[in-house]
Amino acid sequence: MSVDTKAKIRAVIVDDEELARQILREFLSSHSEIELVAECANGFEAVKAVAELKPDLVFLDIQMPKLDGFEVLELIGNETAVVFVTAHDNFAIRAFEVHAVDYLMKPVGANRFEAALKRAKERLETKAPSNAVSAAELAAAARPPAQYLERIPVRDGARVFIIPVAKLDYVEAQDDYVALASDGKKHLKQQTIASLETALDPSRFLRVHRSYIVNLERVAKIEPYSKDSHVAVLSNGAQLPVSRAGYARLREFLDR
Amino acid sequence: MHPLLGQLRRLLLYLIAWIPLAALLVYLLSITHQVSIEEATALAIPLCLFYAFVCLSAWYTCRSTPIDRVELDKLLTTHVGGALVASGLWVFAAWVLAWILASSVFTFRGLNERLYSELPVVFVTGVLLYLLSVFFYYVLIAVEASQKAEARMMQMSILAREAELRALKAQVNPHFLFNSLNSVSALTSSDPAKAREMCILLGDFLRRTLGLGEKSAIPLEEEMSLIHAFLAVEKTRYGARLHMEENIAKDALAVDVPPLLLQPLVENAISHGIANLIDGGWIHLDVGCENGSVSIVVENLFDPEAPARRRGGVGLANVRQRLQARYGNRATFEAKGDGDRFRVAITLPAGTFSEKEVAAQ
Numbered sequence: 218m219s220v221d222t223k224a225k226i227r228a229v230i231v232d233d234e235e236l237a238r239q240i241l242r243e244f245l246s247s248h249s250e251i252e253l254v255a256e257c258a259n260g261f262e263a264v265k266a267v268a269e270l271k272p273d274l275v276f277l278d279i280q281m282p283k284l285d286g287f288e289v290l291e292l293i294g295n296e297t298a299v300v301f302v303t304a305h306d307n308f309a310i311r312a313f314e315v316h317a318v319d320y321l322m323k324p325v326g327a328n329r330f331e332a333a334l335k336r337a338k339e340r341l342e343t344k345a346p347s348n349a350v351s352a353a354e355l356a357a358a359a360r361p362p363a364q365y366l367e368r369i370p371v372r373d374g375a376r377v378f379i380i381p382v383a384k385l386d387y388v389e390a391q392d393d394y395v396a397l398a399s400d401g402k403k404h405l406k407q408q409t410i411a412s413l414e415t416a417l418d419p420s421r422f423l424r425v426h427r428s429y430i431v432n433l434e435r436v437a438k439i440e441p442y443s444k445d446s447h448v449a450v451l452s453n454g455a456q457l458p459v460s461r462a463g464y465a466r467l468r469e470f471l472d473r
Numbered sequence: 474m475h476p477l478l479g480q481l482r483r484l485l486l487y488l489i490a491w492i493p494l495a496a497l498l499v500y501l502l503s504i505t506h507q508v509s510i511e512e513a514t515a516l517a518i519p520l521c522l523f524y525a526f527v528c529l530s531a532w533y534t535c536r537s538t539p540i541d542r543v544e545l546d547k548l549l550t551t552h553v554g555g556a557l558v559a560s561g562l563w564v565f566a567a568w569v570l571a572w573i574l575a576s577s578v579f580t581f582r583g584l585n586e587r588l589y590s591e592l593p594v595v596f597v598t599g600v601l602l603y604l605l606s607v608f609f610y611y612v613l614i615a616v617e618a619s620q621k622a623e624a625r626m627m628q629m630s631i632l633a634r635e636a637e638l639r640a641l642k643a644q645v646n647p648h649f650l651f652n653s654l655n656s657v658s659a660l661t662s663s664d665p666a667k668a669r670e671m672c673i674l675l676g677d678f679l680r681r682t683l684g685l686g687e688k689s690a691i692p693l694e695e696e697m698s699l700i701h702a703f704l705a706v707e708k709t710r711y712g713a714r715l716h717m718e719e720n721i722a723k724d725a726l727a728v729d730v731p732p733l734l735l736q737p738l739v740e741n742a743i744s745h746g747i748a749n750l751i752d753g754g755w756i757h758l759d760v761g762c763e764n765g766s767v768s769i770v771v772e773n774l775f776d777p778e779a780p781a782r783r784r785g786g787v788g789l790a791n792v793r794q795r796l797q798a799r800y801g802n803r804a805t806f807e808a809k810g811d812g813d814r815f816r817v818a819i820t821l822p823a824g825t826f827s828e829k830e831v832a833a834q
Contacts, residue, residue, distance in 0.1 A: 233748065234652070234710055240659035259751050260780075282749045285780035304651035323655035368778070379778060 225252040226341065227270065231263040231289065232278040232302065237323065241276050241302065244330045251334075260284020261377050267293040268375040274337050276321075279303040284370055284377065290315055291356040292372040294407070298340045300333050315355045351393070353408035357416040365418035369397060371404040378404055382421070386435050387457055388413060390428040398455070423470060425449055425463035439467065475532055476613055488525055494602065495521035501594050507587045515574055515581070516567065516588075523566055524599065527559050528606040535610040552607050560599030567595050644733070645682050646740060646788070649706075650675075656710050671709050678702035685732035693760065693767070694726040696735050700758075703736055707743055714753025715743065725762035728823045731795055735769060737788040738817050742773035746815055749779035762823055769819040777813060789817065796821060 228251050232238045238256050245251050251274075255266040259282040267275060267289075277299050279286035287308075290299050301312045304323040312320045318340050319333035369385070371378045380399045389396040389403075390410035397404045414424050424430050435451045439459065442448040447459040449467070459467065477487045495517045502513035531552075538551050568585065575584040653675055660668035681699045685691065697719075704717055717739075735758070742756045754774030761768045789808050796804040796819065804821040 233751075234656070235712065236656040236659040236710065237652075239663060240655065243659070243662055280744075280748065282751045282776065282779065288780060304648045304655065323651050324658045325655060368780075381778070 225250055226274055226338065227252050227254045227272040228274040228276065229253075229255045229257065229263070229266050229270065229272045230276045231257045231260075231266075231281070231286075232276075233258050233281045234278075237278065237302070240325060241330075244325070244327060248334070258282075260286075260289045263289045264292050264372055264377050265375040267297060268372065272297060273341055274298045274300070274318075276300050276302050279305065279308055284379075287311065287315065287356060288370045290317070291352050292370055292377065293352070295352045295355075298337045300337060315352065351407045351409075353406060354412045357408070357412040365421075366416045369406070371397060371406050373404065380404065382417065382432075383434075385422075385432055386451060386453060386455065387432060388422075388430040401453070423463075423466055425457060425459045425467060427460060429457045429459075429463075431457055433470065436467075439464070475529065476617070477529060477532070488522070491521050491525045498595075498598060501598060502588075502591055505591070507590055508584070512574070512581055512584055515578075516570060516584075519570060520563065520567055520595075524559075524563050524602065527562060528603055530559070531555065531603060531606045532610045532613075535607055535614060539614075540611050552604065555607075556600045556603040559603045560596050563599040564592055564596050567592065645679070646737075649703075649740065652710060653706050660709075667709070671706065674702065674705045674709070678706055682733065688732050690729040691732045692726065693721075693728050693730050696730055696732065697721065697726070699733070700736055700739050703739065711743070711747060711753060714750070715747050716753070716755040717758070718755060719758040719760075721758070721760045722762050725760045725767055725823075728762060728767050730767070730821070731799060734792060734795065734819075735771070737792055738769075738771040738819075741788045741817075742771055742815070745779075746773040746775035749776045750774060765823050766820050767823045769821075770816065772814060772816045774813055775810065775815045777810060792819075 228245060230238050230241045230245075230253065232241070235258075238258075242253060242256070245253055254270050254272055257263040257266050261283045263275070263277070263281075264284065266272070275293070275297050277286045277289060279301055280303065281289075284292070286301055286303070293299075295316060298318045299316075300319045300321060301308065301317050302321045302323065302325060306322060309320045318337045321329060321333055366382055368382060369380045371380060380397055384399045386398045388410060389398065391405070393407060393409070394405045395408050395410050395413055397406060410424075410428065410430060414422070414430055417430065421433055422430050423433055431449060431451070435453070436449050437452045438450045439447050440450060442458070445461050447464050449457045449459050451457065477483050498517040498521060499510065499513040502508045502516060503510050508516075534551055534555050538548055540548065543551075567588065571585040571588045574581045575586075653671070657668050657671050657675070660671060678699070681695075681702055685699075704715070708715055739756065739758065747753050747756070756771065756773040759768075759770040759772075793806045793808075796806050800821055804819065806817075806819050808817045809815070
């Protein structure tokens with residue numbers, strides 16, 4: 218179970234400020250068991266680096282250009298141990314809800330940094346947490362109350378797409394994944410449709426079927442399909458099955 | 474303190490209110506023609522004057538038996554008992570007065586005997602008048618209580634407003650400090666000279682902000698040097714990503730502005746604009762002075778698709794509220810994004826307004 222002494226822990230530092238990266242680099246330099254494999258100045262670079270280099274440990278700033286720290290964590294999955302590093306104390310609860318290893322506050326002290334590193338090593342040895350729950354589910358659950366998603370980050374290999382929810386046509390469940398249809402393309406994301414449903418504004422998105430959530434603005438018409446079911450035709454011509462319960466919800470919404 | 478005995482004016486009004494009651498008593502006494510109108514009048518006026526004062530005592534019993542806290546049976550026994558005693562006293566006074574009048578005025582002879590049959594009427598009237606005054610006092614107490622509650626509410630809303638203003642007071646964002654100290658900490662090993670320089674810059678900025686919260690206004694020139702000290706620190710953090718350009722009209726420099734009004738705008742432009750741009754961007758600050766008003770425009774590049782910063786808008790909302798609290802609708806505030814540019818425009822009355830004017834507001 219012990220870490221192989223020859224296999225170094227591979228770490229990445231993500232912070233948009235050079236000086237903030239510099240101090241973490243300095244703290245890490247005294248640890249020969251850790252190899253710094255990349256430094257990133259924004260969220261996109263971070264996702265790319267993690268996808269390509271598969272590091273064990275990421276030191277992650279929260280407020281950054283392009284993607285914030287939570288969005289990065291959501292995209293890189295929970296294979297990697299994450300230590301948040303930020304000047305703000307108000308993200309701490311959320312950070313632990315998404316299973317961050319630790320939460321360091323700037324200015325970062327050497328003792329506190331060592332403690333975080335120790336925790337990270339313990340986490341890497343035990344290989345907790347289980348990946349039964351995807352990072353996106355955790356992120357959805359840790360979403361601040363009364364705030365709905367404004368945009369959905371999606372990763373395809375090392376590339377990141379950001380889908381503003383206004384451009385989302387519909388969502389289709391595919392096993393453990395959801396397919397997000399937007400601008401004629403489909404993007405896959407590891408998340409259950411139920412958890413995505415709770416993160417979307419219910420006045421804009423409706424679950425019309427066990428496997429479908431539709432953007433209500435896109436619905437052009439609803440036509441009967443068989444005795445018990447209907448089909449929703451979207452403005453781009455796409456057709457989605459509507460279950461009996463989904464039809465009832467749709468009617469309720471339209472009658473309002 | 475008795476509400477009517479305490480003020481002569483109120484007492485007079487109260488006694489005037491008894492005049493129709495005296496007239497009613499005259500009518501009741503003379504209705505059976507046992508007592509003439511003259512006799513009834515001679516009786517009613519002193520009797521009502523006497524009873525008016527007897528009824529004043531009802532206030533004390535009303536106050537000691539609050540209607541909302543005393544049980545109904547106790548309430549009834551107290552006031553009905555009081556009414557019977559007061560009215561008994563009144564009947565006795567009527568009888569004594571009738572006897573005095575009968576024996577001293579020739580035309581009123583035998584009045585005391587003729588009054589006997591009217592005494593029950595006097596008694597019932599006395600009871601009713603007493604109960605009426607009990608009712609009157611309860612209404613008075615309720616009105617006073619509600620006035621007091623209103624005054625307390627008013628006081629509380631004033632206190633709340635003061636607290637709000639205190640909370641809105643100019644303050645430096647602590648996260649700026651935390652981030653700067655982190656930078657200093659990083660520099661201590663890599664570039665000690667730079668670390669020292671940053672400590673000095675930070676100290677300079679903090680010294681300038683010291684005690685600003687207590688001041689109601691500072692010249693724009695002072696606010697600008699504060700911004701320069703702030704930018705010097707931020708430059709160390711953001712390096713080449715931060716470009717600031719300013720265009721300040723000369724005659725605007727002497728104008729008084731609330732302290733730390735512009736600094737949060739620049740800070741906002743950095744933390745919500747520049748900080749979200751990979752390659753950084755520019756901030757333009759324009760200050761003009763025209764027709765007795767100062768116009769301030771802060772414009773910066775920003776990423777409209779940037780992840781929302783959770784603290785977003787707090788700094789701007791604070792500036793807006795401070796302007797509103799101080800100048801009302803003499804100041805304007807407008808903040809909006811247009812494409813990749815974010816623009817905050819403020820106008821406020823120019824002039825070196827005195828401390829007195831602020832205190833009055």
